[in-house]
Amino acid sequence: MLAPVPHLTTALAGPLLQLEQSLLDRVVDIESWLRARWRETPAPFYCSVDLRNAGFKLAPVDTNLFPAGFNNLNPAFDALCVQAIQIAVERACPTAKGVLLVPENHTRNRFYLENVAALQNLIRQAGFNVRIGSLLPDLREPQTIKLDSGRELVLEPLRRDEDQVGVEGFTPCAVLLNNDLSGGVPPILEGLDQPVLPPLALGWHNRLKSQHFGLYREVAAEFGKLLGIDPWLVDPLFRNCGQINFMKREGEECLAMNVELLLEDIRAKYKEYGVREEPFVIVKADAGTYGMGVMTVRSVADMQNLNRDARKKMAATKEGKEVTGAIIQEGVYTYETWGPDRATAEPVVYMIDHHVVGGFYRVHGGRSNQENLNAPGASFQPLAFEEACNHPDLSCGPHDHPNRFYAYGVVARLALLAAAREVARSKAAP
Amino acid sequence: MLAPVPHLTTALAGPLLQLEQSLLDRVVDIESWLRARWRETPAPFYCSVDLRNAGFKLAPVDTNLFPAGFNNLNPAFDALCVQAIQIAVERACPTAKGVLLVPENHTRNRFYLENVAALQNLIRQAGFNVRIGSLLPDLREPQTIKLDSGRELVLEPLRRDEDQVGVEGFTPCAVLLNNDLSGGVPPILEGLDQPVLPPLALGWHNRLKSQHFGLYREVAAEFGKLLGIDPWLVDPLFRNCGQINFMKREGEECLAMNVELLLEDIRAKYKEYGVREEPFVIVKADAGTYGMGVMTVRSVADMQNLNRDARKKMAATKEGKEVTGAIIQEGVYTYETWGPDRATAEPVVYMIDHHVVGGFYRVHGGRSNQENLNAPGASFQPLAFEEACNHPDLSCGPHDHPNRFYAYGVVARLALLAAAREVARSKAAP
Numbered sequence: 001m002l003a004p005v006p007h008l009t010t011a012l013a014g015p016l017l018q019l020e021q022s023l024l025d026r027v028v029d030i031e032s033w034l035r036a037r038w039r040e041t042p043a044p045f046y047c048s049v050d051l052r053n054a055g056f057k058l059a060p061v062d063t064n065l066f067p068a069g070f071n072n073l074n075p076a077f078d079a080l081c082v083q084a085i086q087i088a089v090e091r092a093c094p095t096a097k098g099v100l101l102v103p104e105n106h107t108r109n110r111f112y113l114e115n116v117a118a119l120q121n122l123i124r125q126a127g128f129n130v131r132i133g134s135l136l137p138d139l140r141e142p143q144t145i146k147l148d149s150g151r152e153l154v155l156e157p158l159r160r161d162e163d164q165v166g167v168e169g170f171t172p173c174a175v176l177l178n179n180d181l182s183g184g185v186p187p188i189l190e191g192l193d194q195p196v197l198p199p200l201a202l203g204w205h206n207r208l209k210s211q212h213f214g215l216y217r218e219v220a221a222e223f224g225k226l227l228g229i230d231p232w233l234v235d236p237l238f239r240n241c242g243q244i245n246f247m248k249r250e251g252e253e254c255l256a257m258n259v260e261l262l263l264e265d266i267r268a269k270y271k272e273y274g275v276r277e278e279p280f281v282i283v284k285a286d287a288g289t290y291g292m293g294v295m296t297v298r299s300v301a302d303m304q305n306l307n308r309d310a311r312k313k314m315a316a317t318k319e320g321k322e323v324t325g326a327i328i329q330e331g332v333y334t335y336e337t338w339g340p341d342r343a344t345a346e347p348v349v350y351m352i353d354h355h356v357v358g359g360f361y362r363v364h365g366g367r368s369n370q371e372n373l374n375a376p377g378a379s380f381q382p383l384a385f386e387e388a389c390n391h392p393d394l395s396c397g398p399h400d401h402p403n404r405f406y407a408y409g410v411v412a413r414l415a416l417l418a419a420a421r422e423v424a425r426s427k428a429a430p
Numbered sequence: 431m432l433a434p435v436p437h438l439t440t441a442l443a444g445p446l447l448q449l450e451q452s453l454l455d456r457v458v459d460i461e462s463w464l465r466a467r468w469r470e471t472p473a474p475f476y477c478s479v480d481l482r483n484a485g486f487k488l489a490p491v492d493t494n495l496f497p498a499g500f501n502n503l504n505p506a507f508d509a510l511c512v513q514a515i516q517i518a519v520e521r522a523c524p525t526a527k528g529v530l531l532v533p534e535n536h537t538r539n540r541f542y543l544e545n546v547a548a549l550q551n552l553i554r555q556a557g558f559n560v561r562i563g564s565l566l567p568d569l570r571e572p573q574t575i576k577l578d579s580g581r582e583l584v585l586e587p588l589r590r591d592e593d594q595v596g597v598e599g600f601t602p603c604a605v606l607l608n609n610d611l612s613g614g615v616p617p618i619l620e621g622l623d624q625p626v627l628p629p630l631a632l633g634w635h636n637r638l639k640s641q642h643f644g645l646y647r648e649v650a651a652e653f654g655k656l657l658g659i660d661p662w663l664v665d666p667l668f669r670n671c672g673q674i675n676f677m678k679r680e681g682e683e684c685l686a687m688n689v690e691l692l693l694e695d696i697r698a699k700y701k702e703y704g705v706r707e708e709p710f711v712i713v714k715a716d717a718g719t720y721g722m723g724v725m726t727v728r729s730v731a732d733m734q735n736l737n738r739d740a741r742k743k744m745a746a747t748k749e750g751k752e753v754t755g756a757i758i759q760e761g762v763y764t765y766e767t768w769g770p771d772r773a774t775a776e777p778v779v780y781m782i783d784h785h786v787v788g789g790f791y792r793v794h795g796g797r798s799n800q801e802n803l804n805a806p807g808a809s810f811q812p813l814a815f816e817e818a819c820n821h822p823d824l825s826c827g828p829h830d831h832p833n834r835f836y837a838y839g840v841v842a843r844l845a846l847l848a849a850a851r852e853v854a855r856s857k858a859a860p
Binding site for chain 1: 462465466506507508510513516520524525527554556821822824
């Protein structure tokens with residue numbers, strides 16, 4: 001039998017152990033600090049955060065405000081999700097009886113459809129009517145899809161009536177987006193008088209990773225100050241370039257310069273902490289999603305030697321949108337492995353409102369610990385967390401499972417806080 | 431191996447099945463109605479409710495606002511309790527970092543002490559400092575108690591400094607009572623400027639079961655109207671007598687008359703639903719607790735033939751307080767049994783804020799299905815629920831376990847709502 005939790009294989013657990021010990025020693029201060037922050041900027045409806053655990057560092061690398069993957073969570077924590085959904089809806093729309101769920105148009109992605117079904121089921125169990133309003137342009141009538149899990153999904157055409165959307169005979173109080181709006185806000189969703197969760201402005205048409213990680217940098221600095229630790233232990237360094245066109249080879253100098261500078265910064269940090277690994281960076285679309293346009297780079301030469309295929313891959317993101325800006329992010333090794341084959345694993349933590357409700361590992365035998373595990377075609381195996389991640393076990397040590405998971409929950413909430421500040425900023429914007 | 435859930439043995443599941451089916455059909459209406467009720471009268475900090483499941487009827491028989499027994503809950507739902515505690519404290523005292531827990535003085539009751547330790551641990555895992563301020567009169571310095579579970583409990587003398595209480599070096603924002611104040615409010619807790627949860631006025635020195643069940647009757651009537659069902663299916667009939675002295679044989683006529691009238695009413699209901707069981711009533715102290723002064727009565731003659739010992743037992747409740755009022759409550763058969771010996775079982779549901787967080791069965795081989803299972807000396811076996819009770823499973827039938835547990839969670843919340851109205855009434859009182 002496999003161990004129930006991925007193995008953390010690293011000789012360099014020193015700084016992280018110190019971080020985890022700080023988290024344990026300071027649980028009350030951390031939780032109280034976070035509670036104060038949620039009063040300043042309430043958390044978005046839901047969020048998932050991809051983390052990478054390098055042993056010497058534990059950091060978020062991607063924050064998704066329209067999380068898929070609810071089907072990958074441990075059913076043992078359904079009750080926790082249900083409770084958190086009740087709290088989140090109570091806050092957003094206290095009188096709501098119904099929720100309209102607007103998913104992505106990926107009708108051929110069975111995994112994604114399972115996610116929609118799982119999410120619908122959780123919201124239903126929380127005591128709400130929930131129906132699915134699809135943006136599929138050629139959907140004229142309800143379509144029932146039978147899923148491998150045995151669940152059935154009914155997609156209905158989204159309809160607009162004055163300033164409200166709904167489906168036939170159902171115009172609920174709240175609209176829940178599970179669509180990241182990569183292609184822009186569809187006109188049917190513009191100017192609604194129903195609350196839309198999360199707000200439309202947080203779609204990928206408008207959101208920039210560099211803005212998120214800029215806000216995250218501030219959060220990490222405040223958190224580092226609270227705990228008296230180097231924020232770098234939870235914060236991936238990054239730089240960004242505004243105008244890039246991979247196919248036309250525009251903006252390459254900016255990219256090369258920033259890769260160089262970032263690698264230098266990482267090298268300095270590795271030296272400071274005695275990390276003997278080779279630094280690497282991840283280059284990705286600043287506004288992209290779904291792991292398209294993601295590249296691991298170890299040197300400027302790597303950048304310059306890109307062939308046409310690689311350029312093409314980088315140039316397009318989801319829904320064919322052209323990459324115009326890029327973020328160059330410190331690559332964080334993942335030192336968690338799963339099973340006898342030591343498949344690479346990275347944790348994904350789920351939150352509803354400001355409550356951590358679990359997560360899963362992406363396990364990928366075919367990818368190294370320096371690569372993105374969420375690329376298209378790179379079908380990872382999901383491994384549900386056996387812990388809810390929302391509380392420590394003070395009777396065991398910092399590396400014991402419940403506490404490693406609690407550390408994930410804390411760092412994921414730091415990313416959630418950065419996202420909450422994005423929401424606040426988008427509301428303040430004209 | 432035993433079945434994981436007690437067996438419901440009754441030929442008379444008809445009306446209950448109908449009730450459970452209504453609960454399932456109307457989940458959204460029920461949850462939405464309850465949410466609106468919590469906005470009117472917020473739930474108390476925590477609560478446990480003893481239910482009895484007669485197959486033809488499912489009703490609360492006792493509502494405890496200072497619940498013990500947290501040690502009996504399923505550890506699988508710790509995360510759910512932690513999340514609910516965070517929500518409850520956030521609401522009661524948003525800036526709290528610490529909580530002072532004031533327990534009962536039962537230092538010889540190991541089960542009770544395990545409860546205090548379990549509760550302390552949950553609050554701690556929720557990210558709060560929590561210390562135990564004891565009312566024990568001869569406690570001069572901290573006392574460490576080692577428990578059978580391996581946990582350690584530190585009782586510290588409660589101290590008052592002007593309008594605040596705490597223990598040495600710890601004066602937290604919130605005071606959480608796990609002491610039902612049967613003996614009245616200790617002067618050290620009077621007139622505090624810290625929030626006290628639940629409010630002092632809800633102690634048993636002040637609370638009357640007849641008031642609670644009077645409010646519950648209103649709740650059940652509203653709920654019955656919502657679902658279009660007879661409120662009796664969830665409401666135990668009752669009557670009460672104001673002045674009783676069992677030893678002096680005062681007030682016996684009032685009692686006899688009310689027992690007679692109540693038995694008649696139950697007989698009429700049994701006839702209406704084709705229930706062939708013999709009606710019985712439970713006579714208990716109106717202000718009592720801990721199962722003292724509880725008596726099963728099948729006829730007026732039962733009452734009149736009480737011997738001296740039985741009178742003595744009825745006359746005194748916890749902390750020797752004399753019974754002065756009595757409530758005569760419709761006895762609800764429990765038709766749940768556990769194991770090959772068919773031990774009698776009754777469910778106890780736990781709530782934190784308005785969230786159901788689980789529960790356990792009291793299992794008692796030596797008691798019949800017409801008797802109170804929580805009497806002193808009557809040491810029941812706790813059997814943790816395998817379900818959280820906070821959500822239905824809409825893919826299975828009304829009698830399947832998740833849905834039986836959901837029904838428990840709904841009826842328990844009706845009793846919680848009556849308690850919330852007690853709190854509101856106590857605040858409105860001069």
